[in-house]
Amino acid sequence: MFIAVLLIGVIICLYHLHVYQVRSRVAHIPGPPCHWFYLFGNAGELIKSKKINQRRLMLKYFKLYGPVFRLVIFHKVLIFSYGPAANRTLLSRRLPKPAAVFSMLHSMFGVRFMGRSLVAETDHGRWLQRRRQVRGIFSAEFANGSVGTINEACTALVRLLNREATGEQRLLQIESYFGKVTLEVTCRVGFGFTSGALDTAEASEMQSYVQGAMEGIAIKTESPFAWLGRPAKVAKVRRCLISLRSLLSKRVVSTVDVGVSMIDEMVNKLSGMLSEEELVDEAVTLFSAGQETTASLLSSLLMELGRQPEAMEKIVNEIDSVCSPDISSHITLEQLNQMPYLEAAVKEALRLYPPAPIVARVATEATGPVEIGGHLVPPGYPIYLSLQATHLLCFKDGAEFQPDRFLAAQGPPPSALVYGPFGFGERACAGHRLAMLMARLTVAHLLRAFQLTYPADQCFHTVQVGSLKPLRGVPVMLEMRHRV
Ligand code: HEM
Numbered sequence: 001m002f003i004a005v006l007l008i009g010v011i012i013c014l015y016h017l018h019v020y021q022v023r024s025r026v027a028h029i030p031g032p033p034c035h036w037f038y039l040f041g042n043a044g045e046l047i048k049s050k051k052i053n054q055r056r057l058m059l060k061y062f063k064l065y066g067p068v069f070r071l072v073i074f075h076k077v078l079i080f081s082y083g084p085a086a087n088r089t090l091l092s093r094r095l096p097k098p099a100a101v102f103s104m105l106h107s108m109f110g111v112r113f114m115g116r117s118l119v120a121e122t123d124h125g126r127w128l129q130r131r132r133q134v135r136g137i138f139s140a141e142f143a144n145g146s147v148g149t150i151n152e153a154c155t156a157l158v159r160l161l162n163r164e165a166t167g168e169q170r171l172l173q174i175e176s177y178f179g180k181v182t183l184e185v186t187c188r189v190g191f192g193f194t195s196g197a198l199d200t201a202e203a204s205e206m207q208s209y210v211q212g213a214m215e216g217i218a219i220k221t222e223s224p225f226a227w228l229g230r231p232a233k234v235a236k237v238r239r240c241l242i243s244l245r246s247l248l249s250k251r252v253v254s255t256v257d258v259g260v261s262m263i264d265e266m267v268n269k270l271s272g273m274l275s276e277e278e279l280v281d282e283a284v285t286l287f288s289a290g291q292e293t294t295a296s297l298l299s300s301l302l303m304e305l306g307r308q309p310e311a312m313e314k315i316v317n318e319i320d321s322v323c324s325p326d327i328s329s330h331i332t333l334e335q336l337n338q339m340p341y342l343e344a345a346v347k348e349a350l351r352l353y354p355p356a357p358i359v360a361r362v363a364t365e366a367t368g369p370v371e372i373g374g375h376l377v378p379p380g381y382p383i384y385l386s387l388q389a390t391h392l393l394c395f396k397d398g399a400e401f402q403p404d405r406f407l408a409a410q411g412p413p414p415s416a417l418v419y420g421p422f423g424f425g426e427r428a429c430a431g432h433r434l435a436m437l438m439a440r441l442t443v444a445h446l447l448r449a450f451q452l453t454y455p456a457d458q459c460f461h462t463v464q465v466g467s468l469k470p471l472r473g474v475p476v477m478l479e480m481r482h483r484v
Pocket of ligand 1: 286294427
């Protein structure tokens with residue numbers, strides 16, 4: 001008994017010593033004091049802030065401590081940064097993604113998810129080799145070649161909404177319909193098959209796979225113990241990931257020689273370099289990376305327009321002046337390019353509500369410590385760069401929705417060091433062109449067809465469940481604008 005107690009005492013002392021050492025290496029970086037028991041660190045503030053608003057807490061710390069601050073919880077140190085200096089330092093030095101953070105995307109609850117695909121690869125050399133090979137798939141030419149397919153998905157969306165929502169004065173959650181249209185585009189452009197998601201208002205099985213993956217990420221990022229006590233949710237996440245991988249692995253092995261979709265091109269370019277399992281990793285990434293993020297962007301924009309009647313009117317007038325009122329007609333790339341205000345509104349929604357609001361990098365022994373805002377961050381400590389804080393704090397009237405700031409007439413576009421909803425530097429989003437096209441075309445089709453009425457008690461809060469999106473979705477009433 002005495003030996004057992006002694007052993008536990010020694011383990012506790014050693015753990016304390018380890019925590020002390022880990023924290024003392026970053027003690028020079030400013031951050032809030034620990035009010036609770038030493039080991040808990042800043043856990044108290046974080047737990048409390050969940051109920052209030054984590055975004056507000058982070059902005060408060062940035063205003064208090066400058067472009068870099070640290071939080072500590074047990075032996076974990078979280079270093080947060082924002083702004084052009086952090087951005088330049090973190091991305092210009094080719095720092096890798098931290099394995100400790102990206103292991104979460106590799107596998108979840110014992111099931112492989114994205115593995116070591118483009119998004120999750122932490123070895124810079126391996127990543128660079130692969131990204132060069134697949135450059136063409138993410139080119140402007142490839143994205144522009146998808147306009148016809150995106151148009152077809154958008155007209156199917158309008159048809160479905162017309163069936164579901166008009167005529168009956170009822171609120172409809174448009175968020176889930178955005179999930180459907182982005183799923184359909186991803187399946188057709190990425191994999192060459194239709195998802196069937198736009199045939200019915202019911203959530204399709206494939207939609208549930210993405211939802212499951214997002215819920216898994218949300219549980220994983222909440223806390224190391226969040227999965228405890230949620231066996232049903234964890235089982236659902238596992239089921240979704242297994243089904244998703246099994247569906248996509250069939251598609252990977254049936255790839256045709258002449259590429260008809262992104263996955264064909266990808267498999268053809270990478271099959272000599274990657275194993276079959278790694279090709280499935282890439283397929284899962286292609287399937288998951290763009291759907292939820294683009295659907296969240298659409299939801300955030302439509303939520304914001306609920307309190308921006310002037311911006312809404314400008315967008316609708318622009319659509320009416322460029323497009324045919326025939327709701328089944330396609331909107332061409334040329335027409336889309338004649339709608340700069342619509343594009344500016346999408347960019348402004350991305351600025352205020354970046355769907356992926358934080359990216360992470362880490363200094364290694366090879367790169368040496370990095371300096372941000374006069375503070376040296378030692379190797380091995382993941383550094384989180386807040387895209388959202390950068391967008392909010394580095395723009396004049398940063399919290400205001402002002403699409404005009406992205407119009408050419410207002411001057412040069414914002415510096416790439418302060419505006420980066422698709423990330424910064426060479427590891428920025430590979431699918432940004434496709435995402436922008438999907439978002440602009442979906443909004444153009446939607447607002448050409450329908451007049452939107454928002455409930456008087458509309459909620460404007462956001463939440464991060466996988467991606468950043470409206471807390472209560474976007475309930476709207478739809479009325480057809482033109483007789484069909
Ligand atoms: C509004 C929609 C989207 C947003 C906000 C978004 C955001 C991002 C961000 C911030 C990153 C960088 C992550 C980092 O630095 O750690 C990223 C990477 C990536 N995204 Fe997106 N994304 C969107 C849509 C898409 C789409 C549609 C696709 C695919 C068709 C896609 C595929 C990728 C890939 C493959 C990467 C990894 C790039 C690399 O490291 O080589 N994304 N995305």
